[in-house]
Amino acid sequence: MGVYGRVWESWRERAWGIMKWYWYVSRPNELFLDLDNQRAVLFALEKLERNNPDYLAVRDRYLYESGTPGHYHLIVRVYGSMPAMERAIWELYLGSDIRRQEYVMMRLQRGLDGLPLTSADFLITPEPYGFRKPDLECDCEGKHKEKRITDDCPVMQVLLEDQRSAVYFALKGTMKLQLGKLPPMKGKK
Numbered sequence: 396m397g398v399y400g401r402v403w404e405s406w407r408e409r410a411w412g413i414m415k416w417y418w419y420v421s422r423p424n425e426l427f428l429d430l431d432n433q434r435a436v437l438f439a440l441e442k443l444e445r446n447n448p449d450y451l452a453v454r455d456r457y458l459y460e461s462g463t464p465g466h467y468h469l470i471v472r473v474y475g476s477m478p479a480m481e482r483a484i485w486e487l488y489l490g491s492d493i494r495r496q497e498y499v500m501m502r503l504q505r506g507l508d509g510l511p512l513t514s515a516d517f518l519i520t521p522e523p524y525g526f527r528k529p530d531l532e533c534d535c536e537g538k539h540k541e542k543r544i545t546d547d548c549p550v551m552q553v554l555l556e557d558q559r560s561a562v563y564f565a566l567k568g569t570m571k572l573q574l575g576k577l578p579p580m581k582g583k584k
């Protein structure tokens with residue numbers, strides 16, 4: 396989506412609370428990568444260039460802006476099909492956002508791999524991508540982050556059932572970093 400498209404969408408979203416989200420649910424021949432900057436894109440593309448096709452039989456690749464400026468979704472289609480956990484591991488290997496992959500893998504481990512109904516691995520975009528038709532749509536009024544949206548989203552209810560607002564990892568408190576000269580490392584003089 397271009398700059399004007401984004402401005403229009405955000406204006407429309409604010410003015411009327413109307414927003415359309417398109418959902419792609421990964422199929423057995425699709426890897427979905429969430430890449431948060433150009434460096435991550437280049438890292439993935441270079442790894443794919445150097446990939447040995449005996450291990451990953453790449454058929455084609457599609458790159459799109461994810462709807463957040465500077466963020467990208469890379470779709471890698473392979474020949475044949477792969478189990479969901481194997482695809483998640485390949486996505487991690489290719490540098491997809493680690494937080495996303497933690498969630499995909501935990502969801503798979505918790506049983507959300509029952510295609511076509513539940514599914515752990517998906518992409519959400521405000522504009523359809525060209526590689527194929529989206530699987531599902533919703534009109535939630537914002538990004539699928541806040542609990543009030545993830546709880547109510549009809550697509551998440553289908554894909555993630557009672558885990559749609561799940562938090563699998565959490566830290567308590569914050570670490571205060573010491574600045575300036577740091578103390579000697581443990582075990583060193």
Ligand SMILES: [Zn+2]
Pocket residue numbers: 416533534535539548549550551
């Ligand atoms: Zn939704």
